[in-house]
Amino acid sequence: MNRRIVYAADMSALPQLDVIRNDVPLHWRDRFEAIIALTDAVCREHLNDEYLDLTRLLAGCLCQDGSPADRGQVRVWAAAVVYTVGWVNFLSDPNNDPHLRTDELCRLFGVSESAMSRRSTEIREGLDIVPLDPNWCLPSRMESNPLAWMVEGPDGIILDARMLAPEIQEQLAEAGIIPFVPQGGLKLVGEMPE
Structure with a gap:
């Protein structure tokens, strides 16, 4: 197919x-x-x-x-x-x-x-x-789909592209690796402990 x-x-x-x-x-x-x-x-x-x-x-x-x-x-x-x-x-x-x-x-x-x-x-x-x-x-669900944003970093670690710098996101989108540059990146819930 x-x-x-x-x-x-x-x-x-x-x-x-x-x-x-x-x-x-x-x-x-x-x-x-x-x-x-x-x-x-x-x-x-x-x-x-x-x-x-x-x-x-x-x-x-x-x-x-x-x-x-x-x-x-x-x-x-x-x-x-x-x-x-x-x-x-x-x-x-x-x-x-x-x-x-x-x-x-x-x-x-x-x-x-x-x-x-x-x-x-x-x-x-x-x-x-x-x-x-x-x-x-x-x-309509693409931006919240975690699989759409998983990319392999240079060290082989899987990263969420929404957490990367906007210029890197643009390069990934132009290369077809991610679907588009997300509006506002990843929304984290809560705060990180100090």
């Missing part, structure tokens, strides 16, 4: 639908359109534009030569696409907005949880997607 680096500070940085569609091979286009027809409907009705854009992008990555999505039910793949983006962003956590329980998501697509989960696992393994994956994080 085709892995893309997303790293979007805002939704305007994500590829538009026509760009995604053009990256899908012609013989995959019908499958892609069928998947996004279902994901778009759920995202518009129950989620938001960030989910809409990321699920379209994930569907575009999924609908590539060598993908397992050439077999099986379209609605299961569509559910798995939304579930995968939701899994990265903790969609089932009621403290998040928007949020959907897994059983609600299955009901919306008319699929079983086991089928959706199995296909989502195939997507995650095929694209090396992990929880909080900066490549699939909602742009």
Whole structure:
């Protein structure tokens, strides 16, 4: 499957639908359109534009030569696409907005949880997607996503880039190592003991 680096500070940085569609091979286009027809409907009705854009992008990555999505039910793949983006962003956590329980998501697509989960696992393994994956994080949550800011220092120690000098952050952002220069750096809770 085709892995893309997303790293979007805002939704305007994500590829538009026509760009995604053009990256899908012609013989995959019908499958892609069928998947996004279902994901778009759920995202518009129950989620938001960030989910809409990321699920379209994930569907575009999924609908590539060598993908397992050439077999099986379209609605299961569509559910798995939304579930995968939701899994990265903790969609089932009621403290998040928007949020959907897994059983609600299955009901919306008319699929079983086991089928959706199995296909989502195939997507995650095929694209090396992990929880909080900066490549699939909602742009509105990017600044608070700890994985987006982890960089290796010169001595091999992992650092939070939000704690580095602004000029270093700018260099890291220009090199594509961090998604953008954060507004105001890392917010520390409490004070350091003397």
